[in-house]
Amino acid sequence: DAGITQSPRHKVTETGTPVTLRCHQTENHRYMYWYRQDPGHGLRLIHYSYGVKDTDKGEVSDGYSVSRSKTEDFLLTLESATSSQTSVYFCAISDDKGNLGEKLFFGSGTQLSVL
Amino acid sequence: AQSVTQPDIHITVSEGASLELRCNYSYGATPYLFWYVQSPGQGLQLLLKYFSGDTLVQGIKGFEAEFKRSQSSFNLRKPSVHWSDAAEYFCAVDNNNDMRFGAGTRLTVKP
Numbered sequence: 253d254a255g256i257t258q259s260p261r262h263k264v265t266e267t268g269t270p271v272t273l274r275c276h277q278t279e280n281h282r283y284m285y286w287y288r289q290d291p292g293h294g295l296r297l298i299h300y301s302y303g304v305k306d307t308d309k310g311e312v313s314d315g316y317s318v319s320r321s322k323t324e325d326f327l328l329t330l331e332s333a334t335s336s337q338t339s340v341y342f343c344a345i346s347d348d349k350g351n352l353g354e355k356l357f358f359g360s361g362t363q364l365s366v367l
Numbered sequence: 368a369q370s371v372t373q374p375d376i377h378i379t380v381s382e383g384a385s386l387e388l389r390c391n392y393s394y395g396a397t398p399y400l401f402w403y404v405q406s407p408g409q410g411l412q413l414l415l416k417y418f419s420g421d422t423l424v425q426g427i428k429g430f431e432a433e434f435k436r437s438q439s440s441f442n443l444r445k446p447s448v449h450w451s452d453a454a455e456y457f458c459a460v461d462n463n464n465d466m467r468f469g470a471g472t473r474l475t476v477k478p
Binding site for chain 2: 256291293295296342352356357358359361
């Protein structure tokens with residue numbers, strides 16, 4: 253994977269607890285994205301960032317918040333996890349928003365289970 | 368509503384057989400079109416893309432895809448499948464920098 257590290261790789265948590273997933277990149281790319289992957293839905297965009305402290309909502313942002321205090325780190329927080337947030341979460345990066353599909357590079361994913 | 372549809376959730380083919388994975392989209396204009404592959408435990412990797420021009424595009428690992436405007440389709444093909452092709456395949460569209468993914472097709476390869 254193009255210099256993208258997601259942590260943790262796996263997490264099991266209980267309903268109502270806060271959870272933070274981390275995406276770290278070494279490519280110095282401007283754009284970072286959080287997707288969730290669910291059976292029957294493919295990947296859906298949660299939030300994205302177009303620079304330090306610049307973020308915006310995606311298609312399925314309810315229940316999630318993000319922060320980007322440094323170029324290399326993009327954090328996804330579930331303030332109070334619910335079972336519907338059990339999913340595989342992927343971070344992606346891009347150095348250009350144009351022709352996005354060609355320039356997205358994905359991390360290996362975080363499997364989150366909310367019991 | 369704008370959407371990307373992969374009608375087949377799961378396909379099984381024998382090694383050496385040909386493969387076609389279907390993808391249909393519903394957008395007003397022709398978006399940019401992509402196929403990605405995801406191996407177990409990995410992120411998505413770009414197989415090929417269509418922006419304009421020749422409607423038959425070649426990708427990595429011997430895959431190709433054909434864009435058919437009249438059918439709003441972008442089907443992925445491979446003449447002879449290898450066991451290592453077993454993975455999940457996603458069709459995606461980039462509609463003005465809004466990426467949308469299909470639900471995926473899981474490919475199983477029989478020996």
